[in-house]
Amino acid sequence: MYCQSNDELLELVNEARKVAKDGKVADYIPALGKANPGDLAVAIHYPDGTCLSAGDIERKITLQSISKVISLALVLMDRGYEHVFHHVGMEPTGDPFNSIAKLETMDVAKPLNPMINAGALAVTHLIIGSNVAERLQRLLKFIQTMAGNPDIGYCQEVAQSEFETAFLNRALCYFLKEHGIIKEDVEQLLDLYTKQCAIEMNCLDLARIGLVFAMDGVDPDSKAQVIPKDVARICKTFMVTCGMYNASGEFAIKIGIPAKSGVSGGIMGAVPRKFGIGVFGPALDEKGNSIAGIKFLEQLSRNYSLSMF
Template sequence: MVCHYGTDLKEMVEKVKRYTKDGQVANYIPALSKANPDDVGVAIFDGNDTCFSEGNHRHLFTLQSISKVLTLALALMDHGEDVVFSKVGMEPTGDPFNSIAKLESHVPSKPLNPMINAGALAVSSLIKGDTNEEKLERLLHFVRELSGNKQINFNQEVATSEFKTADLNRSLAYFMKQHGVISGDVDVLLDFYTKQCAIEVNCEDLAKIGYALAHHGEHPDKNYSIIPYEIARLVKTFMVTCGMYNASGEFAIRVGIPAKSGVSGGIVGAVPGGVGIGLYGPALDDKGNSIAGMKLLELLSAKYHLSIF
């Protein structure tokens, strides 16, 4: 099989590596501060084989905010749009992903969208399951199905590190509990949320997840659908409008690919009807996005005309 992406990928990875010196690894979660800021990896999946990959593409990293895309899809499958969007809105925000400001200023006090921390906490509270273990196993099964990797699990060290330093997320959760957006024990929710964020993947896993989203939720072997068509469409729309934190507007102009980033340095891209892309680069810009990953996506989009606009 001839893989046209492979021709330029190595050169692109080398080109964007120089930007890593301008970023910093996430240090507010102690376990994430151990990452090597010079790492850059990428994988592109076209539905046949992950035959184009470069750099540190086999390195394991945690989903972090990329998990918000997957819990949103699962919550919509569990409850439908009316229930989910009674708890969280559909509008982008210009504020940082962990801001409480809009919760205070908006009536009703529900989060603006599912891609900010407050919105993701509200969505995570909707995942079906009698216990956190049951909820997590359902989510892990979902991620394993999408990626085709049955070995995917969560990183206990990262989950524990996040749970111990989750005071801002606790504040968001308690505020929403006071206003009836969520109910139940906040620390139980935080336990599930931090484990959700600590699910561990590599670039190839992410590329396959991106491919499934790009193809209306279909499993890569095309025998069955993992995510219903309309839910996959909704999720991709949120990726375009809110997926790159408060850099989403500029990203849409410069890159134009539905994508979601996480503060571990991961980015998943889903080109509608096209390829899935998984990137890793733990050196982050001031918005919390992988600085090399953003540049690499810009190069890929320009070279192969991947923008949806």
Template structure:
């Protein structure tokens, strides 16, 4: 399959008008400063080529896309039994930051790792002695996925998220009250906001997707980074829960395992073909990138990427 820069350029310009109808996220002040008209995409093919278009040099914080990466990391470090003792495997149908199901379900554990409560429970399992060691071990895992040793988080965005984290703080205390997590809640929030504030561009995000698309093997070096069973678990969660409470619609219209973030990023995986990184910060009412969704839909339809 041959996908050219010219193809992607046309697709980007075709969806760019949708940026006028979306909204920049406002509850995290540092994210409200970005230019809403930006659109970019990268496809990292498994043969090693990365095809790009749009504002590809722009960096962005990955936000909830990090939930897939922390899940993969913790599954490697702790194993399935420990992880799924604390989080479930089912979609919620509720907004990503809802507390409602935590109160009504028995046991009171989050329904899946892609909602905020579930992601907090997963991040709480990160190994290490103290915040800095826990962060550095996770950062090294991400560096292996991106082949970028200088990968780090955006301090301004992290501080902005920490200062507006009252709902996540409430979720964390609820989880600790019900023995889903242990330890210091403030350290957990520091770690969680750091992972959400990890900064990348589309090419780096697409390279992560390519590792998943090749069942955990680095597309350039051939090194095994993730076991295939962990890739399978992550891809399944991306299909069922990755696009917030629009995941079913996305599965029907696009059919690509994907994870979104409120910064406007989307990580996509086309098994056996490529990883996809998309960025466009203007969001729809459910928190998904409006132009990014349309771009993924166009790519999937043009190249028959749907897994269904």
């Protein structure tokens, strides 16, 4: 038996919210620094259409690094397994998500996985389209389908804020371009990537996307296969091994569900064949994950034996 009521969920949220004071919002991106560190919202979306929610659910989240797993799914569908993994690897790094260190020490300067910034930039580079607007629209349409919400867009303020401060990502792009992983104009790629990261939605939308991954790519309402089963499997595997930055191993041991976090404080969870989870708590721990969100997921996993291990 899993969580059955909003009141049950609210009890977990109120308990988890207590640790938010120990975290810090991502103020190195000026627009994200405006978030209220005490906010916490969660949603759980079940296959039968039931959706439970609690907390500051009206708050919108920019996806940030959560977008990495969604763009990976789109690019795998467009380009195929061999082409994508020619540009990016499959291994965890153990390094911070924005590190350049491994690129400099490897024989082939290929990002180790799609969940670090270098790997995500390589993946976004592969989104098909003739210009930034067309490529962004393809990604947005895909996300709108998964969320069941045609009104999802991106936050221009956050995108601009990230574009203007993306000095390290520019360095990663130029390094990858030097080694032939990226072949387009760096500013054009960063324009697309920062808008991708600034795609915004609420926890209800996020939980529904998580449910699509949880159900092996099947839309819960139409029953259409919106992501091929094998692509969903690959994405969930990356969520387990690399989805929570360099805290992924600890997260797998303590919580044990496929999940992807972002520095806005969002976490998308996909409990295999059970439900999707959307979390928003902008106060982050030292690894860049929502501190209250992690606490909530620990409680949820423990209470309902959700670990896949």
